[in-house]
Amino acid sequence: MRSATAKLWWEQIQSVIRLEMKKTLFARRGLWIYVLALLPVVLFAINAAVASHDRHRSDNIVSEGTKRLTNQDLNSVKLGMTSDEVFALLGRPPVHIRWKERKRSESGEVSVIPHDQYRYSDGSHDLLLDFVDSKVTSIQIGTGFTQPDGAKVFAGVFQFFFLRLAIFFGCLGVFMNLFRGEVLDKSLHFYFLAPIRREVLMTGKFLAGLLATCIIFVTSEVLQIVVFTSQFNPAARDLYLYQNHGLQQAAAYVGVTALACVGYGAFFLAAGILFRNPILPAASILIWESVNPFLPALLQKFSVIYYLKSLCPVDIPTPPGTPALLALLVSNPDPVSAPVAILGVVGVSLLALYVSSVQVRHMEINYTTE
Amino acid sequence: MKEATRVISTTDRIVFEDVSKFYGEILGVNRISLAIPPGVTSLVGPNGSGKTTLMNLMTGLVRPTRGRIRVLDCDPDEPEKLFKFVGYSTQFDSFPKGLTGFQFVYSYLRLGGSDTQTAQQMAWRAIERVNLVEAAARNVAAYSKGMRQRIRLAQALCHNPRVLVLDEPLNGLDPLARAEMIALFRSVAVDGCFVIISSHILHEVDAISDQVILLSNGYVVAEGQIHSVRNEIHEHPAQILIRCDRPRDLAARIMESEQTIEIRIHNDGHGLLIKTKDADEFYLMMNRIAMNGVEIESVAPADDDVNSVYEYLVGSDEVVR
Numbered sequence: 001m002r003s004a005t006a007k008l009w010w011e012q013i014q015s016v017i018r019l020e021m022k023k024t025l026f027a028r029r030g031l032w033i034y035v036l037a038l039l040p041v042v043l044f045a046i047n048a049a050v051a052s053h054d055r056h057r058s059d060n061i062v063s064e065g066t067k068r069l070t071n072q073d074l075n076s077v078k079l080g081m082t083s084d085e086v087f088a089l090l091g092r093p094p095v096h097i098r099w100k101e102r103k104r105s106e107s108g109e110v111s112v113i114p115h116d117q118y119r120y121s122d123g124s125h126d127l128l129l130d131f132v133d134s135k136v137t138s139i140q141i142g143t144g145f146t147q148p149d150g151a152k153v154f155a156g157v158f159q160f161f162f163l164r165l166a167i168f169f170g171c172l173g174v175f176m177n178l179f180r181g182e183v184l185d186k187s188l189h190f191y192f193l194a195p196i197r198r199e200v201l202m203t204g205k206f207l208a209g210l211l212a213t214c215i216i217f218v219t220s221e222v223l224q225i226v227v228f229t230s231q232f233n234p235a236a237r238d239l240y241l242y243q244n245h246g247l248q249q250a251a252a253y254v255g256v257t258a259l260a261c262v263g264y265g266a267f268f269l270a271a272g273i274l275f276r277n278p279i280l281p282a283a284s285i286l287i288w289e290s291v292n293p294f295l296p297a298l299l300q301k302f303s304v305i306y307y308l309k310s311l312c313p314v315d316i317p318t319p320p321g322t323p324a325l326l327a328l329l330v331s332n333p334d335p336v337s338a339p340v341a342i343l344g345v346v347g348v349s350l351l352a353l354y355v356s357s358v359q360v361r362h363m364e365i366n367y368t369t370e
Numbered sequence: 371m372k373e374a375t376r377v378i379s380t381t382d383r384i385v386f387e388d389v390s391k392f393y394g395e396i397l398g399v400n401r402i403s404l405a406i407p408p409g410v411t412s413l414v415g416p417n418g419s420g421k422t423t424l425m426n427l428m429t430g431l432v433r434p435t436r437g438r439i440r441v442l443d444c445d446p447d448e449p450e451k452l453f454k455f456v457g458y459s460t461q462f463d464s465f466p467k468g469l470t471g472f473q474f475v476y477s478y479l480r481l482g483g484s485d486t487q488t489a490q491q492m493a494w495r496a497i498e499r500v501n502l503v504e505a506a507a508r509n510v511a512a513y514s515k516g517m518r519q520r521i522r523l524a525q526a527l528c529h530n531p532r533v534l535v536l537d538e539p540l541n542g543l544d545p546l547a548r549a550e551m552i553a554l555f556r557s558v559a560v561d562g563c564f565v566i567i568s569s570h571i572l573h574e575v576d577a578i579s580d581q582v583i584l585l586s587n588g589y590v591v592a593e594g595q596i597h598s599v600r601n602e603i604h605e606h607p608a609q610i611l612i613r614c615d616r617p618r619d620l621a622a623r624i625m626e627s628e629q630t631i632e633i634r635i636h637n638d639g640h641g642l643l644i645k646t647k648d649a650d651e652f653y654l655m656m657n658r659i660a661m662n663g664v665e666i667e668s669v670a671p672a673d674d675d676v677n678s679v680y681e682y683l684v685g686s687d688e689v690v691r
Contacts, residue, residue, distance in 0.1 A: 191481070193453060193460070195529075197450045
């Protein structure tokens with residue numbers, strides 16, 4: 001008897017998911033969610049293109065150089081050295097640019113200073129030397145985009161853009177509309193007139209929203225990882241993925257993305273059922289999540305971001321001099337273990353879903369007052 | 371006219387017990403007590419009289435502010451049980467986006483837990499019943515008003531419900547389709563089902579109903595079979611139309627009766643329009659007259675219809691024809 005009921009509920013949930021998926025994934029009013037999800041992919045793609053161009057240029061400099069250089073060679077150049085001394089150390093420069101600087105004196109006279117710019121590379125670092133009167137007047141060593149730096153940049157984009165903005169607002173757009181959108185379209189009665197428990201209907205709608213947001217945001221996250229790692233040469237990529245925990249980090253990001261969809265989805269589903277105007281609850285949740293680090297320890301636990309931050313695989317460093325407020329936002333002084341964090345997200349989500357199920361059971365169809 | 375309190379069996383009736391519904395401070399319906407039997411029952415009243423509220427209450431789309439409702443002993447708060455035997459064609463003219471007519475009915479059945487094959491068979495059967503097979507593959511958004519009305523009927527009918535609730539089901543239908551639908555409702559009612567129909571077009575109701583519930587401003591002003599209701603309205607004399615060849619002679623005979631209040635010769639000169647205090651007594655008298663050799667073509671009540679009854683009860687201002 002119980003298994004027959006469970007089977008019926010599951011079939012009904014599947015029916016709801018089938019109906020909702022089409023609406024959620026292909027709704028014209030949801031196009032902005034795709035834009036939001038794909039924005040970091042575009043950012044990483046642009047970065048990868050620039051990095052690839054720089055690497056290609058460095059490779060050209062190396063191949064055209066007369067000597068095979070090391071990082072130590074590049075660092076041995078000092079200010080004031082003559083061009084001959086530099087040539088003796090590094091060989092003839094593969095790239096030589098001449099340019100003229102126009103300088104106005106205090107009396108108003110314009111003088112022209114000829115500059116020579118030489119560029120060397122060891123393959124990873126580019127050295128840019130500026131000469132005036134055959135003496136080194138400026139040294140710049142450009143460090144390529146290293147894996148540790150890249151991982152921190154990726155973590156920053158994930159935590160501050162993808163998690164707190166893209167997924168947050170994407171879930172708002174999807175889950176808030178599951179019931180509220182149908183009330184505005186005056187089509188919710190289609191579901192309410194069917195022989196289906198309201199709680200089962202709510203579960204089906206939640207799972208449909210979850211599936212849709214996971215498809216959108218997990219796909220985006222995977223694409224971000226692929227594009228991000230594509231900027232490294234194959235050997236460096238293998239090193240990052242298989243020896244420097246790159247794969248584990250990627251899996252953690254995908255998991256956090258899915259959990260964020262669960263958590264924010266449950267919150268916004270409840271908000272869409274409880275409130276007529278979505279702006280107020282959305283703003284409240286955004287503020288609640290943003291001020292989470294400043295809340296007392298107990299209240300912190302009733303948010304999604306508290307647990308998600310603990311699950312993020314790479315900490316974002318706070319350089320000395322970072323404002324205290326920003327440092328508090330970035331840091332996670334009281335992280336919880338991964339199992340506790342996962343249970344925490346699931347726990348607050350279940351709490352929000354329970355509130356939704358009670359409310360949806362008593363929901364009335366009264367389109368004229370909307 | 372109304373029975374304020376009574377013992378009501380809930381197992382084979384749609385029962386409202388002292389039900390009120392307020393939308394904030396606005397009255398939907400007030401202190402409704404009803405026990406609706408099987409057959410075609412029409413909810414009659416002008417716009418805003420509470421017909422749709424009553425239907426939404428019995429289908430759980432809205433909840434009573436006070437009172438209790440049972441639909442064949444089922445609580446409307448339990449849609450998972452209620453809609454196994456209730457079908458509701460609402461007045462809401464919106465549909466889930468992107469569905470064809472067939473998908474609209476089919477999805478409804480699948481939501482109820484029917485398997486693919488059963489749902490397909492039942493959906494096609496319902497679509498056939500409302501004559502919409504040719505348009506079933508088209509998107510509902512492209513349907514005319516009449517087609518949308520019919521696909522809603524198909525959805526309400528598709529699972530062979532015992533209780534069929536239809537809110538203004540004939541709106542938007544052409545005369546032929548109206549006749550077909552009326553025949554369909556009758557056929558459903560003949561099988562012992564409950565067909566609850568709301569309408570503000572009173573002459574339409576006459577053709578369909580076994581009983582009527584007359585509503586005005588959220589109150590039930592009368593309920594029951596229309597003839598019984600009419601007989602209870604003593605303050606308005608019954609009007610009877612008599613068709614005969616010699617109306618003046620007949621009028622002279624009828625004038626002798628104490629029950630007769632007013633006699634008018636019909637405009638075409640071939641009949642009389644009588645107002646009488648006691649219709650039953652009058653009919654007996656007509657039998658006696660006929661036996662005495664006066665030729666009478668027909669005798670029929672002239673105000674024994676919903677329209678007249680509603681006018682007598684509520685006033686001519688509220689009657690919608």
